[in-house]
Amino acid sequence: xxxxxxxxxxxxxxxxxxxxxxxxxxxxxxxxxxxxxxxxxxxxxxxxxxxxxxxxxxxxxxxxxxxxxxxxxxxxxxxxxxxxxxxxxxxxxxxxxxxxxxxxxxxxxxxxxxxxxxxxxxxxxxxxxxxxxxxxxxxxxxxxxxxxxxxxxxxxxxxxxxxxxxxxxxxxxxxxxxxxxxxxxxxxxxxxxxxxxxxxxxxxxxxxxxxxxxxxxxxxxxxxxxxxxxxxxxxxxxxxxxxxxxxxxxxxxxxxxxxxxxxxxxxxxxxxxxxxxxxxxxxxxxxxxxxxxxxxxxxxxxxxxxxxxxxxxxxxxxxxxxxxxxxxxxxxxxxxxxxxxxxxxxxxxxxxxx
Numbered sequence: 001x002x003x004x005x006x007x008x009x010x011x012x013x014x015x016x017x018x019x020x021x022x023x024x025x026x027x028x029x030x031x032x033x034x035x036x037x038x039x040x041x042x043x044x045x046x047x048x049x050x051x052x053x054x055x056x057x058x059x060x061x062x063x064x065x066x067x068x069x070x071x072x073x074x075x076x077x078x079x080x081x082x083x084x085x086x087x088x089x090x091x092x093x094x095x096x097x098x099x100x101x102x103x104x105x106x107x108x109x110x111x112x113x114x115x116x117x118x119x120x121x122x123x124x125x126x127x128x129x130x131x132x133x134x135x136x137x138x139x140x141x142x143x144x145x146x147x148x149x150x151x152x153x154x155x156x157x158x159x160x161x162x163x164x165x166x167x168x169x170x171x172x173x174x175x176x177x178x179x180x181x182x183x184x185x186x187x188x189x190x191x192x193x194x195x196x197x198x199x200x201x202x203x204x205x206x207x208x209x210x211x212x213x214x215x216x217x218x219x220x221x222x223x224x225x226x227x228x229x230x231x232x233x234x235x236x237x238x239x240x241x242x243x244x245x246x247x248x249x250x251x252x253x254x255x256x257x258x259x260x261x262x263x264x265x266x267x268x269x270x271x272x273x274x275x276x277x278x279x280x281x282x283x284x285x286x287x288x289x290x291x292x293x294x295x296x297x298x299x300x301x302x303x304x305x306x307x308x309x310x311x312x313x314x315x316x317x318x319x320x321x322x323x324x325x326x327x328x329x330x331x332x333x334x335x336x337x338x339x340x341x342x343x344x345x346x347x348x349x350x351x352x353x354x
Contacts, residue, residue: 029173030272031234032166032200039163040099040112041142044123045130047101049073052115054090054097055082066097070127076102080109089114099123118154143168150180166200170238170276173200177207199235206239214243225255230266237273246288249274253292258299271296271306278310290316301326305337308344320348 044050049071056064063078080100082090090096097120099112113119133142142164149161165176180201188194188201205213217239224233240248256262256270278289293307297319304326311319323341327333333341 029166029168029170029203029276031170031203031238031276032162032173039167040160041126041133041164043101043110043112044070044099044126045134046103047071047112048104049076049102050112050123050127051078051100051102052097052120053078053080053100055087061087063098063100065100069099069124071102071104076107078109079107080111086114113156113160116154116156118152119156122149122157122160140168140172143172144175147172147176147179150176151184162197162200169280170203171280173203174207176200177204180204195231198232202232202235202239203242206242209239209243217243221251228262228266230269233266233269234272234276237270238276241273241277241285245285249285249288249292253295257292257296260299262300264300264302267296267300268303268306271303275306275310278314286314290314290318294319294322297322297326301331302333302337304333305340308340312340312344312347315351317344317348317351320345 047070050069051065051073052067052069053063053065056062061082063080063082065073065078078100082098086098090098095117097115099115099119101110101112102108103110112123115123129142129145132138146161146164149157150165152158152161165173185201185204189198189205206217209217217236220236221240223229224231224236237248237252240252244251252270252274256267259267274289274292277283278286283289290311293311296307297304304323307319308323311317324345327338327341327345
């Protein structure tokens with residue numbers, strides 16, 4: 001009985017992994033924010049109560065609400081400590097506050113950001129929009145709302161906009177090119193302090209790139225390939241495809257996908273870039289990208305699951321035979337990859353019989 005239980009848990013884990021691979025995946029860019037991050041907007045939408053708070057003059061290092069923005073406080077005490085840095089900032093700026101949210105079920109208070117006037121205005125607008133964003137199918141509209149805020153000078157506003165736009169589709173991300181000034185893109189990429197935030201700006205560098213910007217993208221990709229660097233590799237590869245199209249895919253195929261000596265985790269960064277372009281609405285490169293997946297399956301079979309998830313959603317069944325041979329080979333594949341391949345083969349067979 002114990003063994004059956006373990007098998008059931010294992011199969012459930014595989015199923016959940018593969019559902020994550022197939023469900024809703026065409027929506028997100030995967031390059032700007034590889035691991036989805038809970039944003040302050042998510043926190044505000046889920047909260048039962050949202051307040052603006054300052055230090056309680058009668059009880060140092062504790063908060064008191066100065067305005068309720070959502071829900072009903074019901075005289076509930078705010079069990080949240082005011083740290084020394086925040087305390088000093090609030091003391092010097094009477095017009096500032098902290099945005100706090102409450103989960104009524106757990107009675108747990110959390111900070112949703114330091115409240116500058118610009119950030120407060122954004123929070124108020126988020127709460128106004130929240131009834132619409134809580135509806136299904138509104139993810140892209142939510143990201144589009146945040147596009148103008150990418151150019152905001154307030155760091156808190158800018159960070160939140162980055163996280164929101166970074167979770168959108170590449171088609172939506174490209175629209176930010178008309179919002180963010182070129183000088184801001186260059187300035188941001190030149191600042192090593194924001195290295196972990198560079199990905200989205202690398203994508204914007206590729207959209208409508210000037211000749212000098214295109215040279216930078218090509219040179220950077222050649223350097224990444226030469227030194228086998230993964231630093232923002234998927235973003236640079238996405239930008240390269242943006243400027244050079246099918247020619248870039250051929251180069252990436254030769255240098256990465258078809259290179260047996262490349263580590264799989266490095267090649268995966270290139271696959272992400274290919275996927276981003278292939279899943280675009282009315283992508284003219286999808287057929288060429290699918291062809292490159294054929295090379296990937298042969299050279300890096302451990303990544304075949306990533307290829308099949310795209311090929312399945314594109315109804316491209318050309319590789320069913322190759323993948324069937326892979327499944328019959330002695331090569332050991334992880335559970336999620338094996339499941340994804342089997343799902344693809346099953347769908348291909350079903351399509352052929354109809």
